[in-house]
Structure formats: C-alpha cells, structure tokens
Amino acid sequence: MDPKGAYGKLVRDRIPEIIREHGAEPVTYTADAEEYRNRLRDKLVEEVAEFLEADDSTAPEELADVLEVVHALASVLGVDVGQLEKIRENKASERGGFAERIVWTGNR
Template identity: 70%
Template sequence: MNSYSRHGKLVRNRIPQIIRDGGTEPVFYTAGRGEYRSRLRDKLGEEVAEFLAADDDVAPEELADVLEVVRALAADLGVGEDQLEKIRAAKTAERGDFSDRIVWTGNR
C-alpha cells in the first residue's frame, strides 16, 4: 500500500486512463470544491519540493508542473491567465523583478 492509498492524491485528468492503459483499474473520485482547493495547495507544495530537488536537466519539467498547479489555483479563484499576468506585471512595475539577482541582507 503506497502513502496515497488511504488519503488520495490529486492527479492530472488523464492519469486514470493512463493507469487503465497500463492494465490496472484505478480507484478515484472527484473532489468537491473545498477539497479541490485544499488539494491544489498541497499539490503546489509537492511540485515545488520536486522542483527544488531536481537537477538542472529535470528542473524545467518540474517547473512546468508548478506552473500547471498555479494556473489551476488561479482558475479556482476565478482569476484567468490574462488577469494573473496583469497582476504579475503590475507588481513588477511597482517592485521590479528578480533579474538583477539582488540579495538583501538587512538595513543599517
């Protein structure tokens, strides 16, 4: 029994069919709205941890997984990709981005 057998794990839409194609019958259910949001937050943590542990060869794939979860979370909050981009751009205009690699160490 794996660690998800009792509690479940949020997976991508095609995973049940991929499991069937592999010759096994998956057991799954559709989460309600509140559970879905909670599981998306958990999934974000899982995907970020996988990204942080990945070497440079695998990191782009893991980062894409993080982005997929971020998009799902935004959609669940009623925020479309265009609106999310506008929010990101406004924050960048106000506070900048990370391209200058500035590390703050405190104040004097």
C-alpha cells in the first residue's frame, strides 16, 4: 500500500484476520496519527452515507457503525466515551435535544 494514504481505506481491526480466514492475504499498513485522524473523518462520511441509504431494518446497524467511528474520533481528540456523553448531556441541558421534532423556518 501507499504509505501516504492515496489508496486503501480504514477498516476495523479484525478485518485482516477475517480476510485470512477466507484464504486471502491482506496487504495493510498502520497509519500514522495524522493519517489516522484524516481517515477517521473520511470513514465518518462513509458511514453516515451508508446510514442515510439504509432502510429501517438495517439503519440500526449502520448507526452503530457511525457511533464506532465517533468513539474513535473522540479518542483521537483525547476524550473518552464518558466525557463525550457528558458534553452531549450539557449541550442537551443548555439547548435541548431533538425529541420534540421542532423545525425552525426563520424569524418574524
């Protein structure tokens, strides 16, 4: 693989092992910190797109993939899942959540 990251994509940690179990030999490398962060951002876009295309039966699985990437990005930023949840709770307390389905159309 191109160590500058022009090719390939970030995959889950067990994917090379799963590929080997199916009789192929994966070609991989470990991204440096900067590439990893960039590839996680790309992966988030990919997973959100998959979620948006999913039907109701597959949407929960796709949403779990989004959450996995969000957790990895939080870790890169030095924030653990508990801290991330606290930040979410604080924002919800200050600004609310989305449960009331309010759509803003502008001001008068």
